[in-house]
Amino acid sequence: MNKSRKSLVAAARSRVGLTFVTPALLVMLLLVVYPLLYGLYVSMFKTNLLNRWDFVGLTYYAQSLSDPGFLKSLFTTSLYAILVVAGHMIVGTGLAVMLVSDIKYRVVFRALLILPWLFPDVVVALIFRWIFDPIFGLFNFGLSAVGLISEPVAWLDNPFWAFVAVVLATIWKGYPLIMLMVLAGLQSIPRDRYEAAALDGAGRLLQFRYVSLPGLVAVLGVAVVIDFVWWFKHFTIVWLLTKGGPIDATNVVSIDIYRTAFQSFNFGLASAMAVIVFFICLLFAIVYQLMVASDET
Amino acid sequence: MATAKLDNITKVYDNGFTAVSNLSLQLADGEFLVLVGPSGCGKSTALRMIAGLEEMSEGDLYVGDRLLNDIEPKNRDIAMVFQNYALYPQMTVAQNIGFPLKLRGVKGTERKRQVHHAAEILQLTEQLSKKPGQLSGGQRQRVAMGRAIVRQPALFLMDEPLSNLDAKLRVQMRADIADIQKNLGVTTFYVTHDQVEAMTMGDRVAVIKDGLLQQVDEPEKLYARPENVFVAAFMGSPSMNLYEANLSLHNEKFKVHLGDQSISIPTRLTERHTTLGNYDQQTIVVGIRPEDFEDAALAPTHPDDQQLTVTVSGREALGAETLIHFPLNAPSIDTGDPDALDELASIASGRCTARFDANSKARIGEQIRTNVTVENMHFFDRETGLVI
Amino acid sequence: MKRKSQVGSPHPLFYLMLVLSCIIVLVPVLWMISTSVKNETELFLSPPLLWPEKPTLAAFISVFNDYPFADYFKNSLVVVIFATSISIGFSTLAGYGLSRFKFRGRASFLTFLLLSQMFPSVMLIIPYFKIMRTAGLLDSNPGLIVTYISFTIPFCTWMMYGYFKSIPKDLDEAAALDGAGHVRTFFSVVLPLTLPGIVATSVYAFITAWNEYLFALILTNSEDQKTIPIGIGQLIGQYKIEWNELMAASIYSTIPLMVLFLFLQRYLISSLTAGAVKS
Numbered sequence A: 001m002n003k004s005r006k007s008l009v010a011a012a013r014s015r016v017g018l019t020f021v022t023p024a025l026l027v028m029l030l031l032v033v034y035p036l037l038y039g040l041y042v043s044m045f046k047t048n049l050l051n052r053w054d055f056v057g058l059t060y061y062a063q064s065l066s067d068p069g070f071l072k073s074l075f076t077t078s079l080y081a082i083l084v085v086a087g088h089m090i091v092g093t094g095l096a097v098m099l100v101s102d103i104k105y106r107v108v109f110r111a112l113l114i115l116p117w118l119f120p121d122v123v124v125a126l127i128f129r130w131i132f133d134p135i136f137g138l139f140n141f142g143l144s145a146v147g148l149i150s151e152p153v154a155w156l157d158n159p160f161w162a163f164v165a166v167v168l169a170t171i172w173k174g175y176p177l178i179m180l181m182v183l184a185g186l187q188s189i190p191r192d193r194y195e196a197a198a199l200d201g202a203g204r205l206l207q208f209r210y211v212s213l214p215g216l217v218a219v220l221g222v223a224v225v226i227d228f229v230w231w232f233k234h235f236t237i238v239w240l241l242t243k244g245g246p247i248d249a250t251n252v253v254s255i256d257i258y259r260t261a262f263q264s265f266n267f268g269l270a271s272a273m274a275v276i277v278f279f280i281c282l283l284f285a286i287v288y289q290l291m292v293a294s295d296e297t
Numbered sequence B: 001m002a003t004a005k006l007d008n009i010t011k012v013y014d015n016g017f018t019a020v021s022n023l024s025l026q027l028a029d030g031e032f033l034v035l036v037g038p039s040g041c042g043k044s045t046a047l048r049m050i051a052g053l054e055e056m057s058e059g060d061l062y063v064g065d066r067l068l069n070d071i072e073p074k075n076r077d078i079a080m081v082f083q084n085y086a087l088y089p090q091m092t093v094a095q096n097i098g099f100p101l102k103l104r105g106v107k108g109t110e111r112k113r114q115v116h117h118a119a120e121i122l123q124l125t126e127q128l129s130k131k132p133g134q135l136s137g138g139q140r141q142r143v144a145m146g147r148a149i150v151r152q153p154a155l156f157l158m159d160e161p162l163s164n165l166d167a168k169l170r171v172q173m174r175a176d177i178a179d180i181q182k183n184l185g186v187t188t189f190y191v192t193h194d195q196v197e198a199m200t201m202g203d204r205v206a207v208i209k210d211g212l213l214q215q216v217d218e219p220e221k222l223y224a225r226p227e228n229v230f231v232a233a234f235m236g237s238p239s240m241n242l243y244e245a246n247l248s249l250h251n252e253k254f255k256v257h258l259g260d261q262s263i264s265i266p267t268r269l270t271e272r273h274t275t276l277g278n279y280d281q282q283t284i285v286v287g288i289r290p291e292d293f294e295d296a297a298l299a300p301t302h303p304d305d306q307q308l309t310v311t312v313s314g315r316e317a318l319g320a321e322t323l324i325h326f327p328l329n330a331p332s333i334d335t336g337d338p339d340a341l342d343e344l345a346s347i348a349s350g351r352c353t354a355r356f357d358a359n360s361k362a363r364i365g366e367q368i369r370t371n372v373t374v375e376n377m378h379f380f381d382r383e384t385g386l387v388i
Numbered sequence C: 001m002k003r004k005s006q007v008g009s010p011h012p013l014f015y016l017m018l019v020l021s022c023i024i025v026l027v028p029v030l031w032m033i034s035t036s037v038k039n040e041t042e043l044f045l046s047p048p049l050l051w052p053e054k055p056t057l058a059a060f061i062s063v064f065n066d067y068p069f070a071d072y073f074k075n076s077l078v079v080v081i082f083a084t085s086i087s088i089g090f091s092t093l094a095g096y097g098l099s100r101f102k103f104r105g106r107a108s109f110l111t112f113l114l115l116s117q118m119f120p121s122v123m124l125i126i127p128y129f130k131i132m133r134t135a136g137l138l139d140s141n142p143g144l145i146v147t148y149i150s151f152t153i154p155f156c157t158w159m160m161y162g163y164f165k166s167i168p169k170d171l172d173e174a175a176a177l178d179g180a181g182h183v184r185t186f187f188s189v190v191l192p193l194t195l196p197g198i199v200a201t202s203v204y205a206f207i208t209a210w211n212e213y214l215f216a217l218i219l220t221n222s223e224d225q226k227t228i229p230i231g232i233g234q235l236i237g238q239y240k241i242e243w244n245e246l247m248a249a250s251i252y253s254t255i256p257l258m259v260l261f262l263f264l265q266r267y268l269i270s271s272l273t274a275g276a277v278k279s
């Protein structure tokens, strides 16, 4: 009798809990899980999503994994994401460390330095496209004013420089979030730890090395993974700056998939590519989970 | 107002840990029962099961004639004062106190009247429009009390309500809570790890250790007649001195060999230890409370076979009395009371504590004789820890 | 709150670097503003003028006259406000349920919320395109609303879960003993305390939805259904790019975020602290 009574009470409570969660759960099932499975399904068909559904099995996976173009775009994306994340970490951490010291006008500096985060991706892309404009752009104007170039350079038409420009614009857009996270992390380190280090004779550099950095490792670790996955799947800034060109120099996977699906209308192949990207991100997600878990213990 | 009955209540947490086992207690109508025990022994768990905040794994709970096992907390007619008060930060004091009434559909003016009445009892009238964040610890504690008393529940539960207050306030609130409880006459189940609180507040005190009930009794009886080594050591401060000793029986006298010394006790003085005779020539545990020692110099007529010769190793003059420490050359006992950590050091060194009259001239390093009030000595079985 | 920071006065180089960083941030922004108030001739001068001789707000007006910018704006507002409200509603409920009750699948749900942040959105485009077409929601505000809800619910739920966890369960228990049911406890006791969290989470959801480009690009088609990012983005595809209008439009699209941030930054920054570091 005791046993059944116990499970009754527990069941009542768990029903209440489920009721609170149900709306969000339904949304997740209908709008995330189902589409994901559907994407998996599409990846095994040669289809126009309307009336033609020819089962092709794993053909598209084999095809994309042996396609040098796709592999190259994976490489481009990785390089892009790695450079962007590195930039964010260096700039974000550097600025946060400076902001947390007892400087004057801290609030002003912080407000200004957060600005890029508030610009929509589209706007960021357009501003930089306009700045890099060969003839009317500010960048060439500046360079020629200091005498670094004599002829206008079409930066976005050069494969190497276009890639650099895309990376720089993305760093510009994304560092504030890292800066804020690190700032929060730094501010949560109790001041007496610094004071103890100072009494032990540690200068500013040593204080950073032995007090700030250990306190930041957890924050930075998680930030790296989140940031990497976020920009690995990014589309907008790159698309609007270069459309993936010139000659595929900035052809990140999101653009590759978009084109395959909505310009070549090869939905099956595009889905297979998306699933592959999914597994790459999943790998990172697992790394992230492990880090969060180890962080909690 | 009602009686309450805990019948073999057990709590096994999801991780398989048994926090409370087979707890049975009965509270008379209007009784103030204190549950006391060291930290982590399952007091809060027991209380939370009564409140319905934690499921009982086994057992039955009655308040009055009502079986509460399947009743949700909100329908149990039980009020609880939490250790950290759990006041609603966004509500004023008046709203906090009035919340239970509001939920019971008590209308505006009537509610206001009752809130004011409760506030008067608790001297909170001035604070009614403040938010909890603007109150002192003692005031918050009173608001938490107010929320409990305003609706005259069948049962009060209090989980260490005084532990967040400073020492002075705690003494004052101890008296206040006891007063209010007597005036309202609500049956109260009070949890604390502080044995002084338990002794001073409770009509009866239940001692619990590792989820097991050790003894329930009136405070004086608990102190004078502990049923096992744990209760003996836990109740009272400084703790009872507990040593292993060999017992021998000669000519109507027990001889207790403490190390190389011994104390003689006429058998007529140990009448309540009825089976002590069975332990002839065996090792038992003897307990002597600090106040059952006295400086022999102050009471010279004491029989000298009820004395010990000791060398004073420590002395604390407390004004009305003086605590004297000395080593006793006998194995001391692990009582399993983790709260007694500070006393552990003294136990490890075989240190014994005596409470002498303030007039005692004993000084550190001196060898003195100390009387033992043998009729108050306690005897326990060495294996089971139970009283003999 | 006590300031916590490194000991010792800041290095003079810090000021130099901070000022430099601010310049790098501000130059593009000022360039955007300067461009937006140029007229057409000044726009296409080489070398460019840093600041127009005769600043004009003409571009800010012509954006509305020459393009259906009012429609874009309206669509963005409708889509974002609906998506944010629904997301916040659902995720607040879910966050409470997850933080207060045990039920089967709770842990997996939490993990899934976290993992879903890792899914590449490109993986969802094709299914969404197909599903919306089947449901007849292609090229409509509701289609985008549904999409943005799916974007925002996972991280909103995760954030709200964090906020609810930071509120002591004792309060719920006190309310239960005071006689409150679950719904009453949620609305009268716990919800008022999470208001800062709700504000911060809403702003994140708002920004995410307001900035979204890829899905809007694929799921809308006709001019009167497009959102601002799409509207601005397509200005660039034209034969002759009117940069002053483009920059004016960009400024328009940024203003709501700036305003939100200005008024709510206190909540946002403290929420970052809460999320990033454990106390």
Ligand SMILES: Nc1ncnc2c1ncn2[C@@H]1O[C@H](COP(=O)(O)OP(=O)(O)OP(=O)(O)O)[C@@H](O)[C@H]1O
Residues within 6 Å of the ligand: B013, B014, B015, B017, B019, B038, B039, B040, B041, B042, B043, B044, B045, B046, B193
């Ligand atoms: N949810 C839980 N799951 C598993 N074990 C628990 C849980 N809650 C409490 N415990 C364990 O049960 C035991 C009793 O806990 P309880 O809170 O009742 O102790 P307590 O006597 O109130 O202690 P204190 O005086 O410190 O408040 C402890 O050892 C604790 O670790």
Ligand SMILES: [Mg+2]
Residues within 6 Å of the ligand: B043, B044, B045, B159
């Ligand atoms: Mg407790």
